[in-house]
Amino acid sequence: MQTRELKEMLTTTVLPPLLGVAFLIGLWGLLAQTSEALPGPLKTWHSAVELFSDPFYRHGPNDQGIGWNILNSLQRVATGFGLAALIGIPLGFMIGRFRFLDKMTSPLISLLKPVSPLAWLPIGLLVFKAANPAAIWVIFISSIWPMIINTAMGVRQLPQDYMNVAKVLKLSEWKIFTHILFPATLPYMLTGVRLAIGTAWLVIVAAEMLTGGVGIGFWVWDEWNNLNVEHIIIAIFVVGIVGLLLEQLLVWLAKRFSY
Amino acid sequence: MKRYVQVENARMVFNTRQGEFVALRDIELNIERGEFVSLIGHSGCGKSTLLNLIAGLLLPSSGNLFCAGREIAGPGPDRAVVFQNHSLLPWMTCFENIHLGVERVFGATEDKAKLRQRTLDALALVHLSHAEKKYPHEISGGMKQRVGIARALAMQPKVLLMDEPFGALDALTRAHLQDELMKIVAETRSTVVMVTHDVDEAVLLSDRIVMMTNGPAATIGEILDVDLPRPRNRLALANDAHYHQLRGAVLEFLYQKHAHKEAA
Numbered sequence A: 001m002q003t004r005e006l007k008e009m010l011t012t013t014v015l016p017p018l019l020g021v022a023f024l025i026g027l028w029g030l031l032a033q034t035s036e037a038l039p040g041p042l043k044t045w046h047s048a049v050e051l052f053s054d055p056f057y058r059h060g061p062n063d064q065g066i067g068w069n070i071l072n073s074l075q076r077v078a079t080g081f082g083l084a085a086l087i088g089i090p091l092g093f094m095i096g097r098f099r100f101l102d103k104m105t106s107p108l109i110s111l112l113k114p115v116s117p118l119a120w121l122p123i124g125l126l127v128f129k130a131a132n133p134a135a136i137w138v139i140f141i142s143s144i145w146p147m148i149i150n151t152a153m154g155v156r157q158l159p160q161d162y163m164n165v166a167k168v169l170k171l172s173e174w175k176i177f178t179h180i181l182f183p184a185t186l187p188y189m190l191t192g193v194r195l196a197i198g199t200a201w202l203v204i205v206a207a208e209m210l211t212g213g214v215g216i217g218f219w220v221w222d223e224w225n226n227l228n229v230e231h232i233i234i235a236i237f238v239v240g241i242v243g244l245l246l247e248q249l250l251v252w253l254a255k256r257f258s259y
Numbered sequence B: 001m002k003r004y005v006q007v008e009n010a011r012m013v014f015n016t017r018q019g020e021f022v023a024l025r026d027i028e029l030n031i032e033r034g035e036f037v038s039l040i041g042h043s044g045c046g047k048s049t050l051l052n053l054i055a056g057l058l059l060p061s062s063g064n065l066f067c068a069g070r071e072i073a074g075p076g077p078d079r080a081v082v083f084q085n086h087s088l089l090p091w092m093t094c095f096e097n098i099h100l101g102v103e104r105v106f107g108a109t110e111d112k113a114k115l116r117q118r119t120l121d122a123l124a125l126v127h128l129s130h131a132e133k134k135y136p137h138e139i140s141g142g143m144k145q146r147v148g149i150a151r152a153l154a155m156q157p158k159v160l161l162m163d164e165p166f167g168a169l170d171a172l173t174r175a176h177l178q179d180e181l182m183k184i185v186a187e188t189r190s191t192v193v194m195v196t197h198d199v200d201e202a203v204l205l206s207d208r209i210v211m212m213t214n215g216p217a218a219t220i221g222e223i224l225d226v227d228l229p230r231p232r233n234r235l236a237l238a239n240d241a242h243y244h245q246l247r248g249a250v251l252e253f254l255y256q257k258h259a260h261k262e263a264a
C-alpha cells in the first residue's frame, strides 16, 4: 500500500518536471553539438561550480562575485518595490473607496500602465542624474500599477454584507479599516504584490544592462562583452530561479492570508 | 409599550436604470415591545426592503419610522440584524465576531473581563461554547447562523431583525434552530421582526404574521394574529386544529388571493 502510494507520487509529481528539465538539457546539448559558439551543459556546469565556489569576492567596483551581483539586484528591487507598495497600496485603498478619486485616476492609470517600463529610464536619469536611483525608479514605476489596481479591486469587491455589519455595529472608520476593509482586501493586495514582484524582477535585469553598476543585469552585459557565453547561460538560470523563488514566497504568503 | 416599532405610511422607491421602481407603498405597521412579528410574502415582494428600513440600512422615500419613540435615521446596534447568509467576518473566530459587537455597545462602560463574559454568555446561549476559537469556515452552516444570532443578541438590541435566518439550512437543522430561537426569545423577552418565506416557521414562531402583497408597489395585505399559547411545541401543534386553521389562512393568502404571477 505504502510503496504504491510512493510510486504514484513519484510518477505523478516528481517524474514529469524532471523529464521536462532533462528534455531541455538534452535539446541544449544537441544544439551545442552543432554550434561552435554555444557551450554545452557540462561545460556550463563546470563553469557554474567554479563561479559559485567563491560568490562573494570583490576585485574592484566592476568585478565582484555572483553573490554580490544577485544581492545588489535584489536590493534595488526591494527598494523600488517597497516604495511602490508604500504609495501604491494606500492609493489603491483610496481609489477603491472613493468613486471620485477612481474616476479621476482611471484615465491616468490606463494611459500610463501599458508604457514599457524601460521607457521611464531616461526620465529617471534626467531627474536623479545617477544610474542607481534611475534603476530603482524604473522598478518603482513598473511595479506600482498592479498594486494600485488589485488593491482597489479588492476594496470594490468587498461584499456588501460586511459593510452592512459595519453599519449596524456603527464601527468607527478606523475600526472599519482595520477589522473589515484591510483583512477583506488582503488577498487581492497580495495578488497585486505577486504580479508586481514578477514584473520588477523582469525589469531589473534590463534596466541594469542599461545603467551598469553591480547587479545581475549588468553582469550579463559585462559577460557578453567578454564573450563568456557560459556565464550568460548561468545568469539566465540564476534570474529564472530567483524569480521563481520570489514568486513562490508570495504564493506561500498569500495562502497564509486567504480564508 | 404599544408601538415600540412604528412604521408610518412608508414608501420606498429605488432609482434604477429603467427609471423609478416603487418597491413598497403605504406601509403601516406597529409592533409592540416583546412581540415576535414575521414578514411573509412571495420572493421579491419587498420583505428585505421593509426589514432594512427598520434596520436603518435604507431610508424611506417618504413616510416615517420610529423605534422606542425615536426616529430611525440610520443603522445602529439597538436594531441588531441577523443576515440571511450569516455575514460572519471570516478572518475572526466566533468569539471575536461576537466580541466586536459587544465591545462596540458596552466597551465605553464596562471593563474587559465583563465584555469577555458577555461574549462567552452569548456563545453559551446558542450552545456554541466549544466553538469559541473556531473560524467560520471551520463550522457548519447551522452553527454559523447561531453565531450570527449570538452576535446580534449579545448587543442586547431593542429589536432583533432577522432576514430569512434559516433559509439556507436543511430542514432538520432549521427545525432545531427554530426551537432554540423560541427558547432564547422567551428567555430574553426580545422584540423580533423576522423575514421568512416558510409558512410553518411563521406560524410556529410568531405572535403576528404580516402578509405582503406582490410587488411592484407591494404593501401589507393582511395581518394574522397567531393566538397559539406558549410555550409552543411543534409535535403537539402537528395535531392542533387551530394551528392548521392559521396555517391554512396564510396559505390561502399566498396561493389564492396573491398567487405569484409567474407561478400561476
Ligand SMILES: Nc1ncnc2c1ncn2[C@@H]1O[C@H](COP(=O)(O)OP(=O)(O)O)[C@@H](O)[C@H]1O
Pocket (backbone or CB within 6 Å): B014, B015, B016, B021, B023, B041, B042, B043, B044, B045, B046, B047, B048, B049, B050, B215
Ligand atoms: N437597491 C435596490 N435597487 C433597485 N431595486 C431594488 C433594490 N433592492 C431591492 N430592489 C427591488 O425591490 C423589490 C423587493 O426586493 P426585496 O425587498 O429584496 O424582496 P424580498 O426580500 O421580498 O425577496 C425587488 O423587485 C427588488 O428587485
Ligand SMILES: [Mg+2]
Pocket (backbone or CB within 6 Å): B047, B048, B049
Ligand atoms: Mg429578501
